[in-house]
Amino acid sequence: MNVRTLCLSILYEGESTGYEIRRLCVEGECAYFIEASYGSIYPALAKLEDEGMVTSRVEPQNGKPAKKVYSITAAGRQAFAAQLAEPLGEDLFRSPFLLFARYVHILPRELVAQRAQEFLDRMTEKHRHLEEAMAERGSNASDTWVINFGRAVMGVAQQHVQTHMHELIDLALAEPNKDAAE
């Protein structure tokens, strides 16, 4: 979905700031994987305030710059629920690596090995992250459901790459003469 809805969903759970919302998405607890930058979050929050979906208060901090804490309003909650009731957009999976993988036969073996390892590392990291999220907190039941879905999917993805990456690497071009160079 869009950043607007993302903001409402986070504020639905409790007060937050633009900075924190961004952190939640990038490093974050957001198990359903979405990313947003400041350049989209701050304008979205400002617009939501304009529309009366959220309110803000400035909270000074000692040693740190003041922060603008946003809270969702009744209208905001209603708008969010209405949004969820509307037909959902399609789920999309975009993988530059899988495009890369289709052309390993024209690429040097070394590069393929490196990219495959990087892909595996990212899968492993995401899986580990979800395992952690599960173990840590007493999240509510639906959050748990979402995390478990993610765990299941990431689990096989990681395992599949781990056990089959060498097959992909073997399809790559013979590495350009390394010994001959020296």
Add this chain to the structure above:
Amino acid sequence: MNVRTLCLSILYEGESTGYEIRRLCVEGECAYFIEASYGSIYPALAKLEDEGMVTSRVEPQNGKPAKKVYSITAAGRQAFAAQLAEPLGEDLFRSPFLLFARYVHILPRELVAQRAQEFLDRMTEKHRHLEEAMAERGSNASDTWVINFGRAVMGVAQQHVQTHMHELIDLALAEPNKDAAE
């Protein structure tokens, strides 16, 4: 990646037209899941021709409008390979349904059941599509690798939803009085 690279990747395998490229993506064989509309494909092809990455020839057809068949050039092949050698963008998975799922406790049971079913149907369809792609054609080894990855992931995704969707539905709001209405 971007539409430009997408076009090069398809033309790398053989001649094609803007119309066909779009069909390949939307309905298509493109196992690594990407979508693009005419509004992005046609300009991308025109620009690639400007840059000498592709050439085109107009092919009249009887009963159908003439089509513009594009072919990749040596420069195009080189540019594509160079593109693949560059650091890959991150794989991203965006699921409106998983956002929806986190808030089932504030949504009517009927709606949740419907959306969950729709989600399952889409998973099943995608999985079936990959199974078909595998069975059908004598695709090359790297394409097969990519399809197998997709099959593995889609397989568990589908199965997980199938076996656990009722748990999610049970978390929904009690359905608003239906019998009382009449």
Add this chain to the structure above:
DNA sequence: ACTTGCATGTAAGTGGTTACATGATTGG
């Protein structure tokens, strides 16, 4: 008569990202 499929393309709009601007404080 109307819709669907084939086929190409443009213009306007959207929903973002990247980079910049600012500034205080803490830690290496």
Add this chain to the structure above:
DNA sequence: CCAATCATGTAACCACTTACATGCAAGT
């Protein structure tokens, strides 16, 4: 002294989507 973290925001840019414009032929 420099980098990083906290914190907010804007402006320029980008890729892509949606809707429009055009047109012919075959099927219903």
